[in-house]
Amino acid sequence: MIQALFQEKLQVLNIGLSSFVDSITRTGGSVLQIEWAPPAEGQPEVGRALARLVNLLSVETANQTAFDAYQSAQPVLSGVGIAGKALPNMGERMILHGGPPIHWKDMCGPMKGAIIGAILYEGWAENLAKAEAMASGGDVAFEPCHHHNAVGPMAGIISPSMPVWMVTNTTDGNQAFCNFNEGLGKALRFGANGPDVITRLKWMGQILAPALRAGVEVLGGVDLKPMMAQALHMGDEVHNRNAAASALFLKRLISALLKTRTPSADVAAVVDFIAGNDHFFLNLSMAACKAMLDAAHGIPGSSMVTAMARNGVEFGIRVSGTGNTWFTAPAPIVHGLFFPGYTTADAAPDLGDSAITETAGVGGFAMAASPAIVKFVGGTPQDAIDNTLAMTHITVGRNNAFTLPALNFAGSPAGIDIRKVVDTGIQPIINTGIAHREAGIGQIGAGITRAPLACFTQAVSALAHSIGDSQ
Amino acid sequence: MARATKIIRNFYRDSVSLMQLSSTFGKLPGVEQASAVMASANNISLLQEAGLLTEPVEASANDLLIALQGEADALESALAEAESSLKQPSASSTANEQSRGISPRSIEMGLANLVGANLALISTPGEYAAAEAFKALRLGLNVMLFSDNVDLKDEIALKRFAQERDLIVMGPDCGTAIINGIPLAFANIVRRGTIGVVGASGTGLQQVTCLIDRWGGGISQAIGTGGHDLHRDVGGISMLQGLKALAADPCTSVIVLISKPPSPEVAGKVLETASSAGKAVVVNFLGADPDRVRRENIYPAVTLEDASAAAVALADGRTPEARTTRVTSPSITPLVSGQQYVRGLYSGGTFCYEASLLLKKELGQINSNTPVEPGDRLSDVWTSRKHTVIDLGDDLFTRGRPHPMIDHRLRNERLIKEASDPEVAVILLDVVLGYGSHPDPAAELVPAIQNARDLAAKAGRRLAVVGFVCGTAADPQNLSKQETALRDVGVILAESNAQAVRMAASVALEAGVGGRS
Numbered sequence: 004m005i006q007a008l009f010q011e012k013l014q015v016l017n018i019g020l021s022s023f024v025d026s027i028t029r030t031g032g033s034v035l036q037i038e039w040a041p042p043a044e045g046q047p048e049v050g051r052a053l054a055r056l057v058n059l060l061s062v063e064t065a066n067q068t069a070f071d072a073y074q075s076a077q078p079v080l081s082g083v084g085i086a087g088k089a090l091p092n093m094g095e096r097m098i099l100h101g102g103p104p105i106h107w108k109d110m111c112g113p114m115k116g117a118i119i120g121a122i123l124y125e126g127w128a129e130n131l132a133k134a135e136a137m138a139s140g141g142d143v144a145f146e147p148c149h150h151h152n153a154v155g156p157m158a159g160i161i162s163p164s165m166p167v168w169m170v171t172n173t174t175d176g177n178q179a180f181c182n183f184n185e186g187l188g189k190a191l192r193f194g195a196n197g198p199d200v201i202t203r204l205k206w207m208g209q210i211l212a213p214a215l216r217a218g219v220e221v222l223g224g225v226d227l228k229p230m231m232a233q234a235l236h237m238g239d240e241v242h243n244r245n246a247a248a249s250a251l252f253l254k255r256l257i258s259a260l261l262k263t264r265t266p267s268a269d270v271a272a273v274v275d276f277i278a279g280n281d282h283f284f285l286n287l288s289m290a291a292c293k294a295m296l297d298a299a300h301g302i303p304g305s306s307m308v309t310a311m312a313r314n315g316v317e318f319g320i321r322v323s324g325t326g327n328t329w330f331t332a333p334a335p336i337v338h339g340l341f342f343p344g345y346t347t348a349d350a351a352p353d354l355g356d357s358a359i360t361e362t363a364g365v366g367g368f369a370m371a372a373s374p375a376i377v378k379f380v381g382g383t384p385q386d387a388i389d390n391t392l393a394m395t396h397i398t399v400g401r402n403n404a405f406t407l408p409a410l411n412f413a414g415s416p417a418g419i420d421i422r423k424v425v426d427t428g429i430q431p432i433i434n435t436g437i438a439h440r441e442a443g444i445g446q447i448g449a450g451i452t453r454a455p456l457a458c459f460t461q462a463v464s465a466l467a468h469s470i471g472d473s474q
Numbered sequence: 475m476a477r478a479t480k481i482i483r484n485f486y487r488d489s490v491s492l493m494q495l496s497s498t499f500g501k502l503p504g505v506e507q508a509s510a511v512m513a514s515a516n517n518i519s520l521l522q523e524a525g526l527l528t529e530p531v532e533a534s535a536n537d538l539l540i541a542l543q544g545e546a547d548a549l550e551s552a553l554a555e556a557e558s559s560l561k562q563p564s565a566s567s568t569a570n571e572q573s574r575g576i577s578p579r580s581i582e583m584g585l586a587n588l589v590g591a592n593l594a595l596i597s598t599p600g601e602y603a604a605a606e607a608f609k610a611l612r613l614g615l616n617v618m619l620f621s622d623n624v625d626l627k628d629e630i631a632l633k634r635f636a637q638e639r640d641l642i643v644m645g646p647d648c649g650t651a652i653i654n655g656i657p658l659a660f661a662n663i664v665r666r667g668t669i670g671v672v673g674a675s676g677t678g679l680q681q682v683t684c685l686i687d688r689w690g691g692g693i694s695q696a697i698g699t700g701g702h703d704l705h706r707d708v709g710g711i712s713m714l715q716g717l718k719a720l721a722a723d724p725c726t727s728v729i730v731l732i733s734k735p736p737s738p739e740v741a742g743k744v745l746e747t748a749s750s751a752g753k754a755v756v757v758n759f760l761g762a763d764p765d766r767v768r769r770e771n772i773y774p775a776v777t778l779e780d781a782s783a784a785a786v787a788l789a790d791g792r793t794p795e796a797r798t799t800r801v802t803s804p805s806i807t808p809l810v811s812g813q814q815y816v817r818g819l820y821s822g823g824t825f826c827y828e829a830s831l832l833l834k835k836e837l838g839q840i841n842s843n844t845p846v847e848p849g850d851r852l853s854d855v856w857t858s859r860k861h862t863v864i865d866l867g868d869d870l871f872t873r874g875r876p877h878p879m880i881d882h883r884l885r886n887e888r889l890i891k892e893a894s895d896p897e898v899a900v901i902l903l904d905v906v907l908g909y910g911s912h913p914d915p916a917a918e919l920v921p922a923i924q925n926a927r928d929l930a931a932k933a934g935r936r937l938a939v940v941g942f943v944c945g946t947a948a949d950p951q952n953l954s955k956q957e958t959a960l961r962d963v964g965v966i967l968a969e970s971n972a973q974a975v976r977m978a979a980s981v982a983l984e985a986g987v988g989g990r991s
Binding site: 017020423 | 656
């Protein structure tokens with residue numbers, strides 16, 4: 004009975020003409036003006052699809068299920084494997100890449116360069132020209148890392164004989180994988196494929212991987228979530244700043260390494276390698292995030308995003324309730340600061356699977372924990388806090404394991420809800436490195452970007468379609 | 475191309491700050507490329523590769539190195555500026571200021587800020603309005619949908635959806651409402667009281683609430699339904715909801731229903747519900763036969779004015795009396811032979827329709843852009859014919875310009891045109907006050923009325939201007955101030971539309987008699 008309204012104080016949300024606020028405030032009513040703009044990039048049909056999904060019980064329930072699965076996941080570093088054996092459905096002549104699916108001819112420079120490097124590393128071809136001919140000739144299958152429970156930063160290249168981190172979600176038993184971080188400068192993930200790059204990859208396979216495997220065994224696995232949480236209290240957001248997490252991991256690892264039979268010279272080399280790379284932990288962070296989000300994937304009706312990834316040409320997202328479909332849009336250019344001698348004109352569009360961290364409520368979403376990061380775009384610590392707070396409006400909940408000191412230890416906003424993104428127009432924020440658009444030059448800067456709205460409007464249409472026209 | 479370097483000893487900045495500084499220095503006048511780094515061996519070699527450094531430097535990793543490349547004469551001052559900006563105190567010392575939360579961008583976000591919200595007032599463009607209304611309903615909010623151009627199909631779906639959840643959708647195309655004493659959209663500030671109104675017409679609601687206020691009564695609630703609510707396919711969902719809510723409301727003693735005549739089955743349902751409301755219900759189905767409306771507890775009213783008067787009487791415990799609204803035209807001197815027609819220039823659609831109905835009874839055929847009889851439709855809405863009433867708020871006139879309640883230019887132009895027609899005896903006008911309307915309509919109208927009368931006078935005619943002001947003393951425009959300004963320019967003012975129409979008719983009738991004599 005609407006008569007109940009007559010017993011209450013009238014409190015109005017005003018959507019549209021702002022002049023209507025006057026009569027309400029002047030006569031003692033409460034009113035809040037909504038900063039309204041046509042949602043869904045002004046597509047009325049998508050706006051209608053969205054309206055059918057807002058506060059829909061089946062979606063809310065599905066999201067709670069998905070979010071609980073994400074929240075209760077316990078990612079544990081359980082071992083070091085070889086991609087060809089560890090990853091599900093990994094073919095013999097298959098190379099995995101970052102982002103949504105893409106054909107060789109459409110790939111960006113760094114990805115092509117990295118694939119050529121991987122072919123050389125695998126020994127499938129003896130020189131660059133032959134490797135390129137092999138890649139373009141259809142002799143190698145290219146698939147997204149995400150199709151094999153894996154993630155990789157930047158070009159995200161994983162070939163069969165590369166070592167991979169194996170992370171197990173001990174709550175649900177699902178596994179996620181990520182390659183190793185090679186360090187800054189000329190690296191395969193930026194498309195570099197010179198002899199020094201291949202040599203380092205070989206060393207990583209032959210010396211680093213066995214040592215780490217033995218070390219992880221001695222440790223009996225490493226709980227990654229507490230380590231990430233601790234790093235958030237030490238100024239990392241575990242995407243673009245991993246200085247604390249890398250140190251925490253190394254601290255655990257050193258004594259374990261010394262208890263293995265690894266030759267001391269190798270231990271020293273391994274420790275030097277990790278200590279010299281503040282991003283070493285990134286790939287562990289990514290695998291942990293992937294393990295947590297895969298647990299939330301595949302809940303029918305859920306509007307929670309379970310992957311955001313870029314291949315340097317397209318930005319793609321996957322949503323829990325829409326299966327394995329990618330919703331893609333052109334990858335944006337990253338705004339940020341550049342190393343000496345480089346500018347935006349040199350930059351490749353957004354690249355890599357590392358936005359899995361933002362999808363999991365860290366990275367840009369936990370920027371309040373990492374004020375240093377916001378300086379990439381000339382911001383203040385307050386901006387970092389504001390960025391995190393803005394993300395609370397487009398997420399399903401808060402991850403109580405990832406608390407943020409600057410927000411009075413509130414949990415970081417997590418579980419991007421496509422409905423809220425499309426309704427508010429607030430785009431997920433992503434902290435990221437910037438690769439040179441040409442292969443092999445490497446990282447040329449870092450900055451902040453936003454996930455394109457078009458991915459989310461497509462996903463809303465698809466989810467509404469999957470649920471049907473029923474109210 | 476020149477290069478310059480500067481070393482600042484033992485001055486540490488983290489790498490992100492340094493990249494930011496490099497970016498800032500790169501924008502200094504005359505500088506092409508700039509870099510600020512901690513002078514580690516690695517960074518020095520990077521600068522050499524980038525061509526910023528050609529000579530060896532004596533520096534350590536604890537020293538900050540600035541390297542610039544650009545116009546020779548600009549570099550020295552650029553270096554000095556770079557160094558001084560480095561030594562400025564940090565700009566982020568305002569970090570403790572209150573967090574700048576972002577303003578709400580969606581209804582759902584708004585609800586997080588205004589937790590007790592119970593109504594969404596939606597006035598977005600029509601193509602987005604239904605979706606916003608659905609969201610509001612899904613989030614448990616009642617809806618007032620001011621937007622027009624919403625499909626009938628959407629209206630039906632919205633209202634059924636709302637009904638299932640015990641919520642109401644007022645609209646689409648609902649121009650006004652007063653809920654719990656709060657005026658919404660185009661509404662007047664009226665005294666609170668015990669009369670509850672449900673209306674399918676915005677100006678109809680404004681007229682009734684203002685007249686009730688004028689005659690000492692007060693309003694408990696005024697609920698708009700939008701003009702299509704009593705359409706057969708909608709079935710009067712909102713009017714029935716409003717009626718039932720007012721019937722159950724202890725603060726309401728008398729109910730008024732306003733609409734154009736509904737489809738017979740909807741009318742039956744509404745009247746049946748009204749008859750069993752347990753309260754007196756005054757019904758004004760504009761143009762309907764009172765005998766077909768009359769039921770137990772139902773008081774039919776032919777005009778908005780009648781409905782208002784009946785409601786005030788009933789609320790006072792009196793039996794409504796038939797009003798003698800025949801008004802003698804005070805001091806309107808006879809007009810020149812040939813002046814015989816009424817020209818109504820309305821900003822309120824319902825006023826225009828009511829004028830057509832009343833004038834028809836007295837004067838016969840009334841031409842209009844929104845005629846009572848389809849055959850009386852003007853072929854050219856820009857040119858009046860004989861007795862004519864025009865709704866200037868019709869889409870035909872508002873395309874690409876503001877509504878005539880806000881912008882009086884179109885009506886003023888038409889006023890001059892009518893005044894120059896030698897057959898015109900009387901101009902009929904409505905003036906609507908309240909929130910949303912022009913802040914001072916009299917100020918806009920007075921010069922145009924003066925011009926119109928002067929124009930007629932020059933041609934030896936005498937033009938009568940009859941009108942009424944729909945508003946209250948508490949309205950921002952102030953009823954008596956508006957009325958005084960209009961009277962001062964010779965407008966004959968009535969209290970209501972019905973009275974004004976009858977005055978105009980009597981002027982025309984007298985003129986007709988005079989013309990014959």
